[in-house]
Amino acid sequence: MKESLKQFIRAGFDSALQNGSIQAYYQPVIRTISGRLCSFEALARWVDPEFGILRPDQFIPVLEQDKRIHLLDSHIIREVCRQLRRSIDSGETPIPVSVNLSRLDFICCDIFSVVDQQVSAFQLPHDFLYIEITESILGEQEGLMHEVVDRFHEAGYQVWMDDFGSGYSSLNMLKDYSFDELKLDMRFLSSLDRRSRRILTSVIHMAKEIDIHTLAEGVETEEQFLYLRDIGCEKVQGYYFGAPMPYAKALEHLREKGVAVEL
Numbered sequence: 001m002k003e004s005l006k007q008f009i010r011a012g013f014d015s016a017l018q019n020g021s022i023q024a025y026y027q028p029v030i031r032t033i034s035g036r037l038c039s040f041e042a043l044a045r046w047v048d049p050e051f052g053i054l055r056p057d058q059f060i061p062v063l064e065q066d067k068r069i070h071l072l073d074s075h076i077i078r079e080v081c082r083q084l085r086r087s088i089d090s091g092e093t094p095i096p097v098s099v100n101l102s103r104l105d106f107i108c109c110d111i112f113s114v115v116d117q118q119v120s121a122f123q124l125p126h127d128f129l130y131i132e133i134t135e136s137i138l139g140e141q142e143g144l145m146h147e148v149v150d151r152f153h154e155a156g157y158q159v160w161m162d163d164f165g166s167g168y169s170s171l172n173m174l175k176d177y178s179f180d181e182l183k184l185d186m187r188f189l190s191s192l193d194r195r196s197r198r199i200l201t202s203v204i205h206m207a208k209e210i211d212i213h214t215l216a217e218g219v220e221t222e223e224q225f226l227y228l229r230d231i232g233c234e235k236v237q238g239y240y241f242g243a244p245m246p247y248a249k250a251l252e253h254l255r256e257k258g259v260a261v262e263l
Helices: 003-019 056-065 069-089 111-121 142-154 171-176 194-209 222-230 247-257
Strands: 022-031 037-048 052-054 097-101 129-134 158-164 181-184 213-217 235-237
Touching: 003 037, 003 056, 003 069, 022 069, 022 247, 037 056, 037 069, 037 235, 037 247, 056 069, 069 097, 069 111, 069 129, 111 129, 111 142, 129 142, 142 158, 181 194, 194 213, 222 235
Parallel strands: 037 097, 097 129, 129 158, 158 181, 181 213, 213 235
Antiparallel strands: 022 037, 022 235, 037 052
């Protein structure tokens, strides 16, 4: 990363949070059996006149290095809750949204209280917000992670394991934690050869046996979508259905594609 961009991120982060430059973009999640929109994933984008739209991989490493990532995640959670409240107040069908939590969220703040306070402030049902936790952080500070995941569940939130298959996946994680949904990493889909098809099929069948729902991310082609649907993957997400966009644009894009909202 260019040093000038790093300096810009460090110097401008606080003001970007205040002036709305850092926004929640929404990527659709589609129910395979119906082809309908069932939720969104909220992803951070930094929209700047000089640098354009900064991707998360450009600014998140800097914020993690500076131990300020929890400020970003708290901001996105607040913006998602604000959008959900706006949808309810305008009479639209509210669409659940998943948000990503970083490893440092569990160290730098009481992330459960951050989420729960925003949900309460905007008077939202707890089942409108899904919590995504990356598989790789679950082995760290195991006692704390168990405690926080249990608090989310006891309060009525769904907790998803994100990026399953991205590294050295451990079945102990599925045994030791109670997840509502498993998000299969996009690298599973990079090549639909015979071996990867068998692995995907086995993982999805295993998840069903232990009552965990499945979502495959990184779906880019009709072939991938149809294959995942046929082997029983319940949900899909990826550029085949839409890139992350501002909320109104995401809904407009789906309407143009003829994708209806799940009721």
